Amino acid sequence: MATRGFVGRRPTADAATRLPPGQYETHDFPVLSMGPTPRVDLATWSLTLRDGPRVLAQWDWAAFNALPQTTWQRDIHCVTKWSKFDTSWSGVTCDDLFAAAGVAPPTAWLLAESYDGYDTNVPLADVAGGKAMVATHYAGAPLDPEHGGPARLLVPHLYFWKSAKWLRGLRFTPRDEAGFWELRGYHLRGDPWREQRYTNDP
Numbered sequence: 001m002a003t004r005g006f007v008g009r010r011p012t013a014d015a016a017t018r019l020p021p022g023q024y025e026t027h028d029f030p031v032l033s034m035g036p037t038p039r040v041d042l043a044t045w046s047l048t049l050r051d052g053p054r055v056l057a058q059w060d061w062a063a064f065n066a067l068p069q070t071t072w073q074r075d076i077h078c079v080t081k082w083s084k085f086d087t088s089w090s091g092v093t094c095d096d097l098f099a100a101a102g103v104a105p106p107t108a109w110l111l112a113e114s115y116d117g118y119d120t121n122v123p124l125a126d127v128a129g130g131k132a133m134v135a136t137h138y139a140g141a142p143l144d145p146e147h148g149g150p151a152r153l154l155v156p157h158l159y160f161w162k163s164a165k166w167l168r169g170l171r172f173t174p175r176d177e178a179g180f181w182e183l184r185g186y187h188l189r190g191d192p193w194r195e196q197r198y199t200n201d202p
């Protein structure tokens with residue numbers, strides 16, 4: 001007679017194929033922030049696209065919400081080892097944002113900059129082509145402030161530290177410039193499937 005197996009953190013067969021190496025599945029939604037949640041007023045909120053210091057485009061809350069809206073269901077992976085499956089997000093894809101700005105991307109790298117002073121670098125190749133969005137809704141409701149509301153970057157195929165909360169701008173940079181965590185020992189790119197956690201991981 002079969003004995004019921006050890007459960008604990010052992011993933012189901014489905015979870016096993018969806019979990020990057022070293023990750024476990026969680027059903028709650030942990031909050032990870034470097035400091036207190038900034039108060040971001042929708043009346044003064046804006047999202048600015050820059051090429052270095054030069055402003056390419058800027059949207060206030062109404063203009064941003066008038067851009068094409070997209071909903072995605074994606075798995076997310078935090079470098080602290082939790083993964084969460086089938087999270088649902090709505091917002092404006094980076095492709096639609098660049099199209100609305102009416103500019104060809106001037107460089108191959110971006111820094112995502114946030115209202116709390118956080119920043120993180122992302123190659124253009126990791127945000128264009130249907131890979132990232134500026135999300136305003138989670139699970140059908142406006143994004144909670146603690147999870148980055150009014151708007152956060154969502155780059156679900158990279159470790160979740162790349163998904164900058166309280167986003168205020170995206171800036172094209174001439175090189176791949178390290179952001180907050182990348183300057184503090186974390187990998188420049190952060191692909192969970194390659195387990196790119198720390199600076200010197202291949």
Ligand SMILES: Nc1nc2c(c(=O)[nH]1)N[C@H]1C(S)=C(S)[C@@H](COP(=O)(O)O)O[C@H]1N2
Pocket residue numbers: 029030031032033034035078079114115116117118146147148160161162163164165166167
């Ligand atoms: N602006 C900002 N964005 C941020 C952070 C932060 O401290 N400030 N923390 C990052 C880290 S380390 C992680 S793991 C995720 C956590 O997102 P969550 O709190 O919604 O789970 O946000 C990322 N984005």
Ligand SMILES: [Mo]
Pocket residue numbers: 032078079080160161
């Ligand atoms: Mo994190």
